[in-house]
Amino acid sequence: MKQILSGLRSASFMLALLGVSHFAVAQSVDDAAPQPASTALTPGSQQGAVQQAPAEQPAPVASAPAPDAVGGDVAEVQRLISASALTEFRTTYNGSFGASLLFDGKEMTYYIALFQQKSFWRVIKTQNSDRANAIFNDFVRQTVQLSQVEIRKTELESQKVYTERMIALSQTRANQLQADLTIAHTQQAEVTARQQQIMQQSKQLETERQTAQQQLKEVRRRVATLEQENSAGLPPYRH
Numbered sequence: 358m359k360q361i362l363s364g365l366r367s368a369s370f371m372l373a374l375l376g377v378s379h380f381a382v383a384q385s386v387d388d389a390a391p392q393p394a395s396t397a398l399t400p401g402s403q404q405g406a407v408q409q410a411p412a413e414q415p416a417p418v419a420s421a422p423a424p425d426a427v428g429g430d431v432a433e434v435q436r437l438i439s440a441s442a443l444t445e446f447r448t449t450y451n452g453s454f455g456a457s458l459l460f461d462g463k464e465m466t467y468y469i470a471l472f473q474q475k476s477f478w479r480v481i482k483t484q485n486s487d488r489a490n491a492i493f494n495d496f497v498r499q500t501v502q503l504s505q506v507e508i509r510k511t512e513l514e515s516q517k518v519y520t521e522r523m524i525a526l527s528q529t530r531a532n533q534l535q536a537d538l539t540i541a542h543t544q545q546a547e548v549t550a551r552q553q554q555i556m557q558q559s560k561q562l563e564t565e566r567q568t569a570q571q572q573l574k575e576v577r578r579r580v581a582t583l584e585q586e587n588s589a590g591l592p593p594y595r596h
Contacts, residue, residue, distance in 0.1 A: 430480040434468045437461060443468065449497045452504030452511075456496035458489060471496045473503075 437443045438459075446458040455475075459468040467489035471479040481492050 430468070430482050431477050433482070434459065434470060434480045435477065437468070447493065449500065451497075451500040452507040454500040454503045454507075456493060456500050458493040469493050469496060471499060 434443070442463065443459040443461055446460055448455060448457040453474045455472050457468075457470045457472070459470065460466070461468065465484055467483050467486065469481045469483070469489055469492045470477050479496075483489050483492070
């Protein structure tokens with residue numbers, strides 16, 4: 358029995374010794390295996406790797422904001438209009454003022470613009486349809502108020518031009534009438550002078566006529582007297 362136990366202890370000791378030897382061999386094999394290039398660089402090779410690595414890039418400098426970004430909604434709606442990206446729902450004009458309701462179908466966004474002579478000076482952006490229509494109606498009321506003075510000025514300018522034109526026409530008519538009246542007065546003066554001359558001539562002619570009539574009577578009386586004297590002693594003339 359002692360021999361058997363002694364034999365088992367000997368066998369266990371040999372197995373343990375073999376295991377340690379195997380571990381040592383395996384460890385030595387692993388140590389002898391070539392290391393990856395990334396971890397087995399020599400000091401010289403590490404210096405070469407540093408030299409070949411790209412230089413560190415400077416941090417990017419923030420660029421100035423684009424004009425559209427600075428301009429806000431006004432610049433944005435102008436850019437979208439230029440790109441034909443908006444649909445015009447409604448536009449109302451009052452004088453040189455106007456209000457537009459525009460729609461960006463891609464972004465489901467409404468733009469409500471207030472402008473004068475096609476220059477935008479207020480733009481509101483919203484995705485709420487009811488709010489968009491309410492703002493548009495408010496902008497329309499503003500265009501009515503803003504255009505009242507402008508419309509009145511235009512009316513007054515037109516009235517002034519019309520009145521000046523009527524004055525010119527009336528003055529022309531007055532000048533024509535004055536010319537006609539001057540001609541009439543001149544003609545009347547000539548007619549009056551001619552009438553007076555004719556009247557004087559008529560009076561003279563009447564005087565001359567009366568004188569001639571008196572002369573005729575005297576001549577006839579003389580002729581009658583001479584006939585009587587010439588017929589004296591002759592038989593009377595019988596018809």
